[in-house]
Amino acid sequence: MASERLDPPLIDVFVEDGFRKGDINPPEADFIVSEIAAIADDEGMAKRTIGVTTLLGQNQAAHIYKEIEQRLGTEVMERHEIRVGDPTAFQGDERDIMFVSLVAQRADSPLSGNRYEQRFNVALSRARDRTYLVRSVELDQLRASDQLRRSLLEHFRCPYPAETSDLKDRRDRCESDFEREMFDLLCERGFRVNTQVRVGNFRIDLVVEGDNDQRIAIECDGDRYHGPDKWPDDMMRQRILERAGWTVWRCFASRFVRCRQHVIDELADFLEARGIQPVSGDGNWASRHTELRLWRLSIGSDDEIVAVPDEEGSSSTFAPAESLGANDDLFEIELPRGASSSSQRVTESQVQVAILDLMSDNKVWSNGDLKKALVSILPLSEGDREQAKFRPGEEKWEELVNNALSPSRGNSLHAKGLVKSAGRGLHILAEAATGNSATEAPEREMEIPETGKSEYRNPAREIGEEYRLTSLSVPDDDADQIYHTDYRHVLEQMVDQVLEIEAPIYEDMLIERIARAHKKERAGRIIQDLVTGAIAGRHPSISEDGRKVVFHRSMDVMRLVAYRPARSDWRSHRDIPLMELASLALPMVRKAKPDTEILAHFARTFSLARLREPTRKRFEAAISIARATDEAQA
Known part of the structure; x- marks a missing residue:
């Protein structure tokens, strides 16, 4: 029913390959239409009304409306009372589900003034049950003066600041060594734990939370403060909490000291029986009110990419649809x-x-x-x-x-x-x-080797020189020469120049370098084909999790590459091939450091406060390559 609550109420969608073409962001529009199609196919969402608005201009709204009309049809639009327009179209109106397209891309001019503030306020207050923020920019890619957009992204990351107090703050609130030890044990096992939670006139020592509002109160009774004279008060307090809907698990410190493992196993079984599972292994607090999804419009792939929500606490992954054939x-x-x-x-x-x-x-x-x-x-x-x-x-x-x-x-x-x-x-x-x-020669697929069986060789050195960007420049009058057949040799020279300085590099980044040099906002299909044609047969490449890594022809594709430090606005960790990330892990692998310490080192290197699941898995893959290579070469 439409009156049922949707959890979580906030969906933060990061479109990894989003871009602006004027005031239109086609990949953001594609996600919105695809998600509406999924909602329309869900019988449980049949009565949900839907609205779509944009935070920059009106062209994006017009583009999305056209896509919905053509791809989904009027029957879906009427059934879900779909309205598409800028925020002024929703003055005095609401929808069960709202999609908000940010449109902006990296380093866009800041928005400020009452007009934009009102636009943001209206757009973000029209949803009864769920709001999707669809964006193509990360918080650290926005200018410091762009306070409207920054505050919006921060709100979706952390809608309730008190909810995301860091691990140290929560631990410091514990009032006894027994509480702190229980807190540490639960966090190490990946449970979401809060401390000294106020409920009416009471405070609960520890609260373990799961999905769908499941929560358990844990009372840590130290014998010094909870002697026999306090038991009646403790039991009365527990009965009041239980009448208020709480489930209480109680343990005395003396029993914990005598039967530590038994108590831990008992608590784990108690939580599992009530549907509360670990959410992460890093102790970080993930908001229950927001979910992060990643979306990539994988143009040029042989598979159609479909977004599939993932249980990272705030992430998503992608699943390929069946490959399309002429007689499918x-x-x-x-x-x-x-x-x-x-x-x-x-x-x-x-x-x-x-x-x-x-x-x-x-x-x-x-x-x-x-x-x-x-x-x-x-x-x-x-x-x-x-x-x-x-x-x-x-x-x-x-x-x-x-x-x-x-x-x-x-x-x-x-x-x-x-x-x-x-x-x-x-x-x-x-x-x-x-x-x-x-x-065509078969392309090598990047594989995560088994321990001690790596075919890859150690790099000449683990840490290399600072990463440099290639300086490419094409006169304005020559920008469209890229489409001419006799321009091929110039393209090949530009590809060689980039690879000499930046290889190994993901092919999509190389294509973008060439497109930007020719004053193109994005690399369309024609430019993609032209650049890949200038690479083919001249430089080797490997396939890594759906992205192609291109090497200069002078490089050994089976040797790990020295990690090249870089400014964060030049190259993020997502743009570093695994063969290079593995070199960053090698010094710590040789010191026999555990994965947790190496992951923490990665997080510090890239200034990441929290490792989301896709990032964690990618870093773990790099560590596995480093371990296997080091053991194979030993």
């Missing part, structure tokens, strides 16, 4: 009983199948040529032949063709890796779709 059952559309194809609108899936069939001749096709051919192939209804809303002179079905061939859309044939660009407005079937990729 995903395209088979079952018509409602009594309906005919002549009265049913064609779908984008049907359009994509028809396009793939036409392009199976391996010739170059333009949008116009495809539309001319599709008219005689698709079962177009009267509704399909109506005039398109946003493209005068085109019919509605033609918009589906445009969507299917748009490199910027997450569900297009380009994004699925089935079609590639052959020039502006020109398309050709990708080699992956025709099975001709066998001529």
